[in-house]
Amino acid sequence: MSTEAAIEPPPAGGHVPSIATSTLLRSTREAALKTPSIRWCDDPQVGSSSSVLVDSRETRKMNTYQAVRDAMSIALNKDETAVVFGEDVAFGGVFRCTMGLAEEFGRERVFNTPLTEQGIAGFGIGLAAMGQTAIAEIQFSDYIYPAFDQLVNEAAKLRYRSGGQYNVGGLTIRTPTMAVGHGGLYHSQSPEGFFLGAAGLKIVIPRSPIQAKGLLLASIRDPNPVIFMEPKILYRSAIEQVPLDDYELPLSQAEILTSGSDLTILTYGTPVYTCETAIHHLSQPPPSLDALIPQSVRSASVELIDLRTILPWDVDTVVKSVQKTGRLLIVHEAGRTGGVAGEIATEIQKRCFLRLEAPVHRVTGWEDSEISTPVALQYEKFYIPDAVRVLDGIIKALTY
Amino acid sequence: MFRHLGRRAASCTARKRTYSDFKHGNLPHSHSPITTDLEFFNSVRPDGQQIPTYRVLDSVGQPIDGSTVPEPFSYICSSYETMMLLPTLDTLLYSVQRQGKISFYHGEEATVVGSAAALSPTDEVLGQYREMGVLLWRGFDLDSIMSQCLGNKEDKATKGRQMPVHFGSPQHHFHTISSPLATQIPQAAGVGYALKRDPERRGKDCAVCYFGEGAASEGDFHAGMLLASTIPSPTLFIVRNNGFAISTPSSEQYYGDGIAARGPGYGIDTIRVDGNDILAVLGAVREARRRCVQQGRAVLVESMTYRVGHHSTSDDSFAYRARQEVEDRKKVDNPVSRLRLFLESRKWWSDDEETELKARLKSEILTAFKRAENLSRWELKELFSDVYAGDEPWNLREQREELGELLKKYGTVWEPWKKEREKFNGSGDEFLS
């Protein structure tokens, strides 16, 4: 079920940023090596980031699945206890993230499991409880629910329940997430919100190849269990020059992608690019939208933030930004009720109440089915928050 | 399997053992004889012997010695038609999907049609996704098949919400398919229990649950088998063991003797059948169903087949198995040709009829496809229906209204929406007024 990116071609006449042309992607070696907060993990001087070292570093063009694979290859190379497993992982996985790893590291370390998500999670917990490194794959985040009990009641709570004697810090669960344009109810979900109440777990969602590699290595080495959700449309469509060395990017640290003073947009995963497009349309609307974008908002300066870690999230960066802009728009694919935006909005309203010039706005998927997040196949284009919905949210927040 | 326990022990110790050997009586309140032998038992036996496979036809369509050909014969001819329909549909849907029209499709023949023919048309079926043959056997028409696969306004099964092959039809007693694997297995135990509670259907209908050998690894499989046997219900489990779960061969799915070996663990009558022999499937499932309904207890049938096609249209199976292996299986163990050879040898089928049937099926399928292709989708407002019964909650109403406002503002100018709207019945106008 390897997924071809199904991106809309840019409308005629405009160089509108899309994933393929996004300026947020680092397409040169220089830009890649300047990735903010990058932490080189060289042996033996772990953590060194001196410019001398930077100059000699190499990069290679990779898409997101190749970057994910690269991270796992480094983890397997450097950590003898590390194993990679899940459904169809041995032949490379349905999204090709584990391609060649079984051949390179052997079937004892990279292996297929029988088809049981609760089993995969439980097995990983067992490995991690023994102090080893377990990198498990759940084939689609839509299928993580059979593992919910293991993750929420066991992985999240083991440290607390054992008075700190046991922990599963070595556990990382990778799983493809979000919509691709043709996945329907059960290949498009964004279940991150369901894990918000599971203190003890971390949830990380990267936006690009460089981010995926650095955040995955950090997740694997973090002393807590991490659910690492990879936006599946970005596997092939997002391409960057990725540093070949071992490096990490910090967890629980949001990244300001473009700074601005009038409005903060907070998002993560695929919608990062939708927001980029919407911001572009705000200042340079295509002729079709020209009449609908008030002149007063066109020169607004928008700060775009990628949250990156959903749990525990970087409240400081968001608060600082909103204290500056006074307005916050949160965008995610998951449904609204019980979604991540609701949690963030509450905290921001509490901390920035007197500074806010508009209520916190949310642009999200519709909740067609309870608080879950199904994406009805034929209705997908009207379900997923697209650029025009984000644009409308921007206008509403700015003109409130 | 526990019936063979004595024999297995004999094969391990090379000594025939009789019940009188157990001279120490039983464990209190049980029939477990006390023994002084420190012996272990396993479905994986030292001599390599496995659970036998029930078969009627050999690979060239001749009944094997001592086999029973199930009657009536008219059934066999109609099952051949339905069987032929499947690969023809498969080919068409496969080729249109390769052009990007539908998202995925995959199929399988003798196991599905043979078992469908053995059921009562009112048995409640809970399938996985390769069981379209059951619906076809029950008269679900080609227009409905195409409509679901293309997600148009006649797709009553899912209103265009689910991917292709996620059929469902209460009229055909076929519960709507769900992509998450194995969820239907414990549900089937509940359906079986409901049938038992219903005075109109008790002793008449059973629940029939299909799933793959891969799905049988899910916790839900074990839960379902356990429930159906412990809270007895007429629930018939049919596992299609086609050797693969996407790329994972069954040798990496389980170490024991297939799925059949698990039935006895739950006290469930179990049989393994040659799933590429439609007469064996028909005979075995018919008897399985009889027991299931008569005893009101679960029965397990493991049908051994081979997935000739790729897992789905987004899979290329030659990345993990040899093309030759597939070609060989197609040749020596082809369920369709085994039945055709049988029919021909009885003079119930001829080349002319074959040619005529192929042409007719192809043209019927094409007609249905062309018709379905030109139908619009449901109305856009269906995006928000069927979430709750009764009053629409405020949050859904507001979200529906919010989409309405957005469509009024941008729906006639924003290209991606303008184009997309056209595909819906009424072009989403219900939001614009």
Ligand SMILES: Cc1ncc(C[n+]2csc(CCOP(=O)(O)OP(=O)(O)O)c2C)c(N)n1
């Ligand atoms: C809970 C869950 N996990 C994973 C998947 C992805 N998936 C879809 S089909 C499939 C393989 C199923 O194999 P099997 O049960 O043997 O059925 P077959 O396709 O061979 O008929 C997998 C892993 C899923 N649909 N649901």
Ligand SMILES: [Mg+2]
């Ligand atoms: Mg299978």
